[in-house]
Amino acid sequence: MAQRVAVSDGGNKKTSRVRVAVRLRPYMSKQDEKSEGPCVRGLDSQNLEIINWRNATETVKYHFDVFHGEQTTQQEVFLSSVKPILPHILKGQNASVFAYGPTGAGKTHTMLGSSDQPGVIPRAVREVFNLVKAKDEDDGWDYSIGMSYLEIYNEKVLDLLSPSSQDLPIREDKDKNILIPGLTHTTISSFADFDKHFVPASLNRTTASTKLNQRSSRSHAILLIKPHRQQTGKLYLVDLAGSEDNRRTGNQGIRLKESGAINLSLFTLSKVVDSLNSGTAIRVPYRDSKLTRLLQDSLGGSAHSVMITNIAPEYKYYFDTFSALNFAAKSKLIVNKPFTRETVAVPVLPVKRARDDHEAGGSGTEPQKKRQKEEKKTEHSGSSPSAHFHSLSEPSVMDRLIALEKLMMSCQDKDRTGMLKDVAQSRKEIQELKEKQKELESKALLFSRLAGEKSSTVQEPAFKNNTAPLQRKQSNATKPNKQQAVVQPLQVSQLQPLQQLAVVKKQSVCVKKKEKKLSDQPPDGKENIKENGWESQLDTSVLEQSRKKILQILNTGSLKELKGLQQIGDKKAKLILGWREIHGHFTKLEDLVKVEGMTEKRFSSFMKVSTVLSYFFFVCLFVCFFFSFFLSFSHTDSLAR
Ligand SMILES: Nc1ncnc2c1ncn2[C@@H]1O[C@H](COP(=O)(O)OP(=O)(O)OP(=O)(O)O)[C@@H](O)[C@H]1O
Numbered sequence: 001m002a003q004r005v006a007v008s009d010g011g012n013k014k015t016s017r018v019r020v021a022v023r024l025r026p027y028m029s030k031q032d033e034k035s036e037g038p039c040v041r042g043l044d045s046q047n048l049e050i051i052n053w054r055n056a057t058e059t060v061k062y063h064f065d066v067f068h069g070e071q072t073t074q075q076e077v078f079l080s081s082v083k084p085i086l087p088h089i090l091k092g093q094n095a096s097v098f099a100y101g102p103t104g105a106g107k108t109h110t111m112l113g114s115s116d117q118p119g120v121i122p123r124a125v126r127e128v129f130n131l132v133k134a135k136d137e138d139d140g141w142d143y144s145i146g147m148s149y150l151e152i153y154n155e156k157v158l159d160l161l162s163p164s165s166q167d168l169p170i171r172e173d174k175d176k177n178i179l180i181p182g183l184t185h186t187t188i189s190s191f192a193d194f195d196k197h198f199v200p201a202s203l204n205r206t207t208a209s210t211k212l213n214q215r216s217s218r219s220h221a222i223l224l225i226k227p228h229r230q231q232t233g234k235l236y237l238v239d240l241a242g243s244e245d246n247r248r249t250g251n252q253g254i255r256l257k258e259s260g261a262i263n264l265s266l267f268t269l270s271k272v273v274d275s276l277n278s279g280t281a282i283r284v285p286y287r288d289s290k291l292t293r294l295l296q297d298s299l300g301g302s303a304h305s306v307m308i309t310n311i312a313p314e315y316k317y318y319f320d321t322f323s324a325l326n327f328a329a330k331s332k333l334i335v336n337k338p339f340t341r342e343t344v345a346v347p348v349l350p351v352k353r354a355r356d357d358h359e360a361g362g363s364g365t366e367p368q369k370k371r372q373k374e375e376k377k378t379e380h381s382g383s384s385p386s387a388h389f390h391s392l393s394e395p396s397v398m399d400r401l402i403a404l405e406k407l408m409m410s411c412q413d414k415d416r417t418g419m420l421k422d423v424a425q426s427r428k429e430i431q432e433l434k435e436k437q438k439e440l441e442s443k444a445l446l447f448s449r450l451a452g453e454k455s456s457t458v459q460e461p462a463f464k465n466n467t468a469p470l471q472r473k474q475s476n477a478t479k480p481n482k483q484q485a486v487v488q489p490l491q492v493s494q495l496q497p498l499q500q501l502a503v504v505k506k507q508s509v510c511v512k513k514k515e516k517k518l519s520d521q522p523p524d525g526k527e528n529i530k531e532n533g534w535e536s537q538l539d540t541s542v543l544e545q546s547r548k549k550i551l552q553i554l555n556t557g558s559l560k561e562l563k564g565l566q567q568i569g570d571k572k573a574k575l576i577l578g579w580r581e582i583h584g585h586f587t588k589l590e591d592l593v594k595v596e597g598m599t600e601k602r603f604s605s606f607m608k609v610s611t612v613l614s615y616f617f618f619v620c621l622f623v624c625f626f627f628s629f630f631l632s633f634s635h636t637d638s639l640a641r
Helices: 074-091 107-111 120-139 191-203 253-278 290-298 315-336 354-359 365-380 395-409 413-457 460-478 482-486 490-500 505-520 540-556 559-563 570-583 589-594 600-640
Strands: 006-008 014-016 018-024 040-042 047-051 059-063 066-068 095-100 145-153 156-159 186-188 220-227 235-239 304-311
Touching (some): 047 315, 059 315, 074 120, 095 107, 095 315, 120 235, 186 191, 253 290
Parallel strands (some): 018 304
Antiparallel strands (some): 006 014, 047 059, 145 220, 220 235
């Protein structure tokens, strides 16, 4: 069994890192109608692997303190992950055990369990009684224990032992102990006594049905156990609400709001665990959520903490599993660099242990082989392996995976430096392109005034001669590199169809007319363009590309990049970032109307201006090139004369 690791903070104080266990729940084939088999599996008692979303013939391997496979019993989880930390609370140290993971992956099963398979909570309480009893016999201790039970729902602290109470405050005393004035503290003298209070109080917890779980926990449930002695520490047993992707849970309205609060507090928890384990953060962001504020004296410092990350094996949980593993691996990584990213080609996959075969229930093995064969075939045929993940084919999911992978990779300093360089380079290029665009727009306006109707008689060779420098710019901006695959400026996408421009001259002229109409419209860009007319006059492939790039910026762009979009100011960009934080990614551009203050009209105006401007940009270039040629031609002509 892995030992608790204490990391010296340089002084006398020792800081315990958070031990991380991962528990994979059994495959529930009924839930997965397609019976695709598992996407993740255990390798041994500390390692597991998940299929690589980028290339389905590869796997990503993770290492943790403990890995609990599908067949692991409740007793085994308790013995290996929880029991060892309990004696510390009798020595005056605090401890916390929390179950983290996606909705429906087995957190409540792990923490609470059922009457025939009791989980961590009843087992830990029983064990604390045993420990206290032993002390009582040895040193004449008082036998009783105190319990409190609360939930954090929508960032409110609610007393589950006194359900009528309101949101309770969280305070810190002079010794940095976290207190909740007004929280019920009940004395229990036996396990039966505990049961008597705990069971009805658990029914007060906020749960609701989501697409993924009939009884999904919508709050973080926190049980506090404290032996009645001056010198004892306290034990927090926490069943966290599920980390969730709202597109899959089908959450709307109040569920969506709950979900926002859940995801934000889990995000803060991840930052806290990360900064604790890195040991480098000046400030651990405990105060950023009620959950972490409450756990402050029992997470980090001298406290002993265990995080049991629950995951599910079905493909439909793939994205959630991947995120949960990265969250858990990140918290392990900094201490002993346990996380390794390896790729294992299918033919040389480690031979499954007999138990794994059994776990797959026979049904998982065949479809998996079949799938691997198909995956290989597709790889040879040159199509993207990620296409196998039909549930992941959504571009926004891909974007999130790319962002996640960046997060994973960012832990390696070398990659991080390279990435930062690339980002800086991309930003520089975006800025240059913006400046160039501005310059060209003003030149084009000047030339168009001079030229009047002559622009329609443009000759192709002049245009061709002038394309080279811009193409060079374009190739610089689009050279394959990680960051540009994720964040691509609108201006870059506008440059791509440049080569087509000479061929589709007729369309350009058509857009030029549109440009005139645009200039007639009022500043909000709402009027004078017939609803169905403007898009139909633009080249559909360019239009599509333009929409795609805008969506990409909405989903992955920084505040600055969002502000670079037409009609998106500082406030709107912040609202977009906030929406993204809470709800995940925009699946389509039309989702933008869900952002506060973005009405249908504003959205339509935003779309028109953004898309038409990209065309306008081409026209400017076109006119500019023509006049450069025209002027040089007139100059040569006058010299000849
Ligand atoms: N290790 C396991 N063995 C058997 N059944 C399990 C296991 N883990 C979970 N389950 C079953 O899976 C279902 C979902 O589990 P559970 O309710 O514990 O998920 P959860 O992560 O707490 O979800 P939520 O976040 O929505 O509350 C339940 O029916 C549970 O009994």
